[in-house]
Amino acid sequence: MALRTLITRKSPISTHLGFRGLQTFSLPDLPYDYGALEPAISGEIMQLHHQKHHQAYITNYNKALEQLDSAISKGDASTVVKLQSAIKFNGGGHVNHSIFWKNLAPVLEGGGEPPKASLGSAIDNHFGSLEALIQKMNAEGAALQGSGWVWLAVDKELKHLVVETTANQDPLVTKGPSLVPVIGIDVWEHAYYLQVFLSFSSYLNVSFLAQV
Numbered sequence: 001m002a003l004r005t006l007i008t009r010k011s012p013i014s015t016h017l018g019f020r021g022l023q024t025f026s027l028p029d030l031p032y033d034y035g036a037l038e039p040a041i042s043g044e045i046m047q048l049h050h051q052k053h054h055q056a057y058i059t060n061y062n063k064a065l066e067q068l069d070s071a072i073s074k075g076d077a078s079t080v081v082k083l084q085s086a087i088k089f090n091g092g093g094h095v096n097h098s099i100f101w102k103n104l105a106p107v108l109e110g111g112g113e114p115p116k117a118s119l120g121s122a123i124d125n126h127f128g129s130l131e132a133l134i135q136k137m138n139a140e141g142a143a144l145q146g147s148g149w150v151w152l153a154v155d156k157e158l159k160h161l162v163v164e165t166t167a168n169q170d171p172l173v174t175k176g177p178s179l180v181p182v183i184g185i186d187v188w189e190h191a192y193y194l195q196v197f198l199s200f201s202s203y204l205n206v207s208f209l210a211q212v
């Protein structure tokens, strides 16, 4: 299965507003039904996570972008600087969740299969085994103070896999421009507060991973 683009079939991910062509964003559709990952992740938490939390990042990101556009047009340097944290947080939330949905897939669509081919070999060579990688990512996630993300990434310069964490909604690029996300695990309570994940790895979309 080819890497799905972040632009969905049913709805545009961005909209142009204003005479200067300001680009704002809209909630991408999930590539599966909300209940398709049960029993590992309930449809209820998937719907809340997507429609409430991801949507909130997009709404606030768009608001900040519109304020930024206005501040730039007025030459208001102070407001431009002030908006950077909101743009990083909410824009990062949108970027991270857009990756997260595509890291998961129903079992009938390839979710839950251990990585094969080059990704499977790279995991074995670098971490010892898939089980060792899962344990490492679980440990790094548990050690995160507050909320954040745990990432399996490819370092394009060093040409090997790495495990990284980011705080809050910082996207992986904040840890280095050569890092390309493979898997992003959401360690925010809003990802599981209605239900403990029984087996996150059971629904990893390996066909997605293999194309990254």
Ligand SMILES: [Fe+2]
Pocket (backbone or CB within 6 Å): 049, 053, 097, 186, 188, 190, 191
């Ligand atoms: Fe989340």
